[in-house]
Amino acid sequence: LPPPLTERDMWGASPFDQMMCRIQFRSLRYEGQYTPPSLEGSIVYPGNVGVMNWGGVAVDPERQALFTGAKYLAFVSTLVPRDQVEEGQGSASEQGLQPNEGAPYAVELGPLLSVLGLPCQAPSWGDVAGIDLQDAEVVWKHRNGTTRDSMPFGLPIGLNVGVPALGGPLTTAGGVSFLSGTLDQYLRGYDITTGEELYKARLPAGGQATPMTYTGADGRQYVVVTAGGHGTFGTKMGDYVIGYALPE
Structure with a gap:
């Protein structure tokens, strides 16, 4: 797990942006990993998209290596008294107002964002990593994904900050690991032992899914991904x- 957040971790695309994030951090309750929800709003870190629990891991038994993607995105959890919640009010996604029917409070959930809609905490917000299963050590780790499809005002600027991903990894017998769930619309392939990015393909929509692989009738190996986007993720x-395959 990452270390607890501090005010110094608050980040911004400009000095004003950073100042507002620091003010927001000070106004929220935060006592570390198990800070409970509160009326003033509590920081949940790691946030509701987890670290690697949504996508899981991929294991190469021959190389005794594990490949995974980790997400570090703080959320804010705010209690809303029941008498302030209208009948039928609530979000249909993981963000927004969660009705909590039958409880004295509803809960408002959402990422800790700046006034520009960027995360308040300093990047990285999403990594990929390889772990040696013999020694249980992280062999390599680096940022995964860019801001190309998530910049304010739709600016197509691809800063390599590392972005969250929703979707699991896939590892092949050849030692290549694939991941497609990042906020930027790419399928990426990595060397599981070194972390080197071996392949990158632009997707026509958000790839928040787990790639799969199979051997076709022609004897070639294919990697297939579903690019359907994700409403809550905003892709x-x-x-x-x-489907992808090596040239014949």
Whole structure:
């Protein structure tokens, strides 16, 4: 797990942005990993998209290596008294107002964002890592994904900050690990032993899914990913199933 957040970890695209994030941090309750929800709002870190629990891990038994993607994105959890919640009010996603029917409070959930809509905490917000299962040590770890599809005002600027991903990893017998769930619309392939990025393909929509692989009738190995987007994640919606293979 990452170390607890501090005010010094608050980040911004500009000095004003950073100042507002620091003010917001001070106004919220935060006592570390198990800070309970509160009326003033509590910081949940790691946040509701987890570290690696949503996507899980991929294991190469021959190389005794594990590949995973980790997400570090703080959330804010705010209690809302029941008498302030209208009948039928509530969000249909993991963010927004969670009704908690039958409880004295509803809960408002959302990421800790700046006034520009960027995370308040300093990057990285998402990494990939390789772990040696013999020694239980992290062999390599680096940022995964860019801001190309998540900048304010739709600016197509791809800063390599490391972004959250929703979707599991896949590892092949050849030692190549694939991940497609990042906020930027790419399928990436990594060397599981070194972390080197071996392949990157632009997707037509958000790839918040777990890639799969199979051997075709022609004897070639294919990697397939579904690019359908994700409403809560805010990625571009689509209806694509795309297959990749090495050139014949």
